[in-house]
Amino acid sequence: MSTIVIIGAQWGDEGKGKIVDFLTEKCDYVVRFQGGCNAGHTVVVGDKKYILHLIPSGILHKEKKCIIGNGVVVDPGALLKEIDTLKEKDIEIDGNLFISKHCHLIMPYHIAIEEQTEKKKKIGTTKKGIGPCYTDKIARNGVRMVDLLYPEVLSDKIRANLDIINFLLKNLYNAEELKEGEILSLYLDYAEKLKKYIADTDILINQAIDSGKSILFEGAQGTLLDIDHGTYPYVTSSNTIAGGACTGAGVSPRKIDKILGIVKAYTTRVGEGPFPTEIKDDLGERIRKNGGEYGATTGRPRRCGWLDLIGLKHAIRVNGFTGIAITKLDILDGIDKLKVCVGYKYKNAILEDFPKELEILQNCTPLYEELPGWNESTSGIRDYEKLPTNAKKYLQFIEDKLNVKIQIISTGQKRDEIIIKESPL
Ligand code: GDP
Ligand code: IMO
Ligand code: MG
Numbered sequence: 001m002s003t004i005v006i007i008g009a010q011w012g013d014e015g016k017g018k019i020v021d022f023l024t025e026k027c028d029y030v031v032r033f034q035g036g037c038n039a040g041h042t043v044v045v046g047d048k049k050y051i052l053h054l055i056p057s058g059i060l061h062k063e064k065k066c067i068i069g070n071g072v073v074v075d076p077g078a079l080l081k082e083i084d085t086l087k088e089k090d091i092e093i094d095g096n097l098f099i100s101k102h103c104h105l106i107m108p109y110h111i112a113i114e115e116q117t118e119k120k121k122k123i124g125t126t127k128k129g130i131g132p133c134y135t136d137k138i139a140r141n142g143v144r145m146v147d148l149l150y151p152e153v154l155s156d157k158i159r160a161n162l163d164i165i166n167f168l169l170k171n172l173y174n175a176e177e178l179k180e181g182e183i184l185s186l187y188l189d190y191a192e193k194l195k196k197y198i199a200d201t202d203i204l205i206n207q208a209i210d211s212g213k214s215i216l217f218e219g220a221q222g223t224l225l226d227i228d229h230g231t232y233p234y235v236t237s238s239n240t241i242a243g244g245a246c247t248g249a250g251v252s253p254r255k256i257d258k259i260l261g262i263v264k265a266y267t268t269r270v271g272e273g274p275f276p277t278e279i280k281d282d283l284g285e286r287i288r289k290n291g292g293e294y295g296a297t298t299g300r301p302r303r304c305g306w307l308d309l310i311g312l313k314h315a316i317r318v319n320g321f322t323g324i325a326i327t328k329l330d331i332l333d334g335i336d337k338l339k340v341c342v343g344y345k346y347k348n349a350i351l352e353d354f355p356k357e358l359e360i361l362q363n364c365t366p367l368y369e370e371l372p373g374w375n376e377s378t379s380g381i382r383d384y385e386k387l388p389t390n391a392k393k394y395l396q397f398i399e400d401k402l403n404v405k406i407q408i409i410s411t412g413q414k415r416d417e418i419i420i421k422e423s424p425l
Contacts (some may be wrong), residue, residue, distance in 0.1 A: 005258070032056050035238050037079075039222070073103065112169060135237070205251055223261075224311055
C-alpha cells in the first residue's frame with residue numbers, strides 16, 4: 001500500500017495529466033482534491049488525445065476507481081459533457097467514478113458574476129466560475145452535490161442566493177438577471193443524471209487505504225497559483241499544494257507517503273500576474289510553438305520563460321516533495337544556450353527566496369546561470385544513458401541546486417515517452 005500526491009510545481013500545465021496517467025498503472029484509486037474545470041490535463045495514448053478537466057486522469061485505465069473529492073468545485077453541466085465525451089471514446093465511467101457529496105457546485109450565477117468581475121479587475125481567469133464558487137463555499141452560501149438529492153433544499157438555496165446575485169447583476173453591473181425557475185429545472189435534470197455517481201468519498205478513500213490499496217492524489221493547477229502560497233491575487237481560489245490533498249479528500253496527513261512535484265523543463269504561465277523569467281522575444285514564441293503551449297481549457301497562448309529555481313525552491317518548501325519529475329525536456333532540443341534563474345535582484349538586494357511582495361516579484365530582475373544546450377533530439381528517449389551529455393548536465397544542475405531527486409524525465413507526449421530513474425511510489 002502507498003499513497004502519493006502529484007503536484008504542479010510552477011504555474012500549472014507542467015504535464016501532470018501525463019504523469020498521473022503513467023503512474024495510475026501502479027495505483028488502485030485516483031483522486032482529484034481541488035480546483036474544477038479550470039484544469040485541463042492532457043493525456044496522449046497511442047494516437048488518441050484526451051483532455052480531462054474534472055475527471056481524474058486515471059480514468060483511461062480500465063477498472064481503476066476515480067474519485068472527485070470534496071475539495072473540488074463541480075460544474076455539473078461541464079462534468080456531464082466530459083462524461084459523454086469519454087463514453088463516446090469507449091472509456092468506462094459507470095462503476096469507476098465517484099463524486100463527493102460535499103463538492104460545491106458551480107452555478108450559472110458564479111459564471112455570470114465572474115464575467116463582470118473580470119471586466120473590472122482582470123486576473124485572466126478561465127471564466128469557469130471557480131473563484132465565485134469558492135467564495136460562496138467560504139461564505140457558507142454554497143450549494144453542494146448532496147443538495148441535488150434534496151430538491152427542496154436545492155430550491156431554497158438557489159432562491160436565497162439569487163435574491164442577492166440578481167440585485168448585484170442589475171444594480172451594480174447593469175447586467176441581465178438570472179431566472180430561478182430555469183436554474184432549478186436545469187439542476188434537477190443534472191441531479192437525475194449524476195445521482196448514481198454521488199457517494200461518501202471520504203469513507204471510500206479511507207477504507208481503500210486501510211485495506212492496503214494504493215491511492216494517487218492528482219493535483220490541479222500549480223504551487224504558484226495556490227491561494228495562500230502563490231502570486232496572490234494572480235492565483236486560483238484553492239490550495240493547490242500537497243496539504244490540499246488532505247482537506248480536499250478527507251485524509252489524514254499521516255496517511256500521505258510520497259509527494260511528487262511535476263516540473264516543466266522551462267516555465268509557462270497563463271493569465272495575468274508576475275513572471276520574472278518570462279521570455280518576451282522570438283525564443284519565447286519558438287518554445288510556445290514547439291511545446292504546443294496553448295491552454296488545454298481556454299486555448300489561450302501560454303506565456304513562456306526560463307526555468308526558475310527560486311520559484312521551485314519555494315515549491316519544494318511548501319510541498320515537501322519526495323521527488324520531482326521533469327517534463328518536456330524534448331522541447332529544449334536545439335536551443336543553443338539555456339538559462340536557469342538562480343536568484344532575483346531587486347534594487348540593490350540579491351534574493352534567494354521567492355519574495356512575498358507582489359511589488360518585488362513584478363520588478364525584480366532574474367539572475368541567470370547559463371548552460372550549454374544540445375542539438376541531438378531527446379524526443380521519445382526512454383533510457384537515461386541515451387540522453388545527450390548536455391541534457392544530463394542540465395538535469396544534474398537542477399538536481400544539485402534543488403537538492404531533490406529527479407525520479408522521472410518525460411521526453412514526449414505519449415505514455416511511454418518517459419525515463420524512470422527511480423520509482424516515485
Ligand atoms: P497539466 O495541466 O499539468 O496536465 O498539463 P497540460 O496537459 O495542460 O499541458 C501539458 C502539455 O504538454 C500537454 O499537451 C501534454 O500532452 C504535453 N506533454 C506532457 N509531457 C510532455 C513531454 O515530455 N514532452 C512533450 N513534447 N509534451 C509533453
Ligand atoms: P492545470 O490543472 C494553468 C490560472 C488562470 C488564471 C488563474 C485563475 O491544467 O494545470 P481560475 O479560473 O482558476 O480562477 O483562474 O489561474 N489557471 C491555470 N493555469 N493551468 C491550470 O490548470 C489553471 N487553472 C487556472 O489562467 O491565471
Ligand atoms: Mg493544464
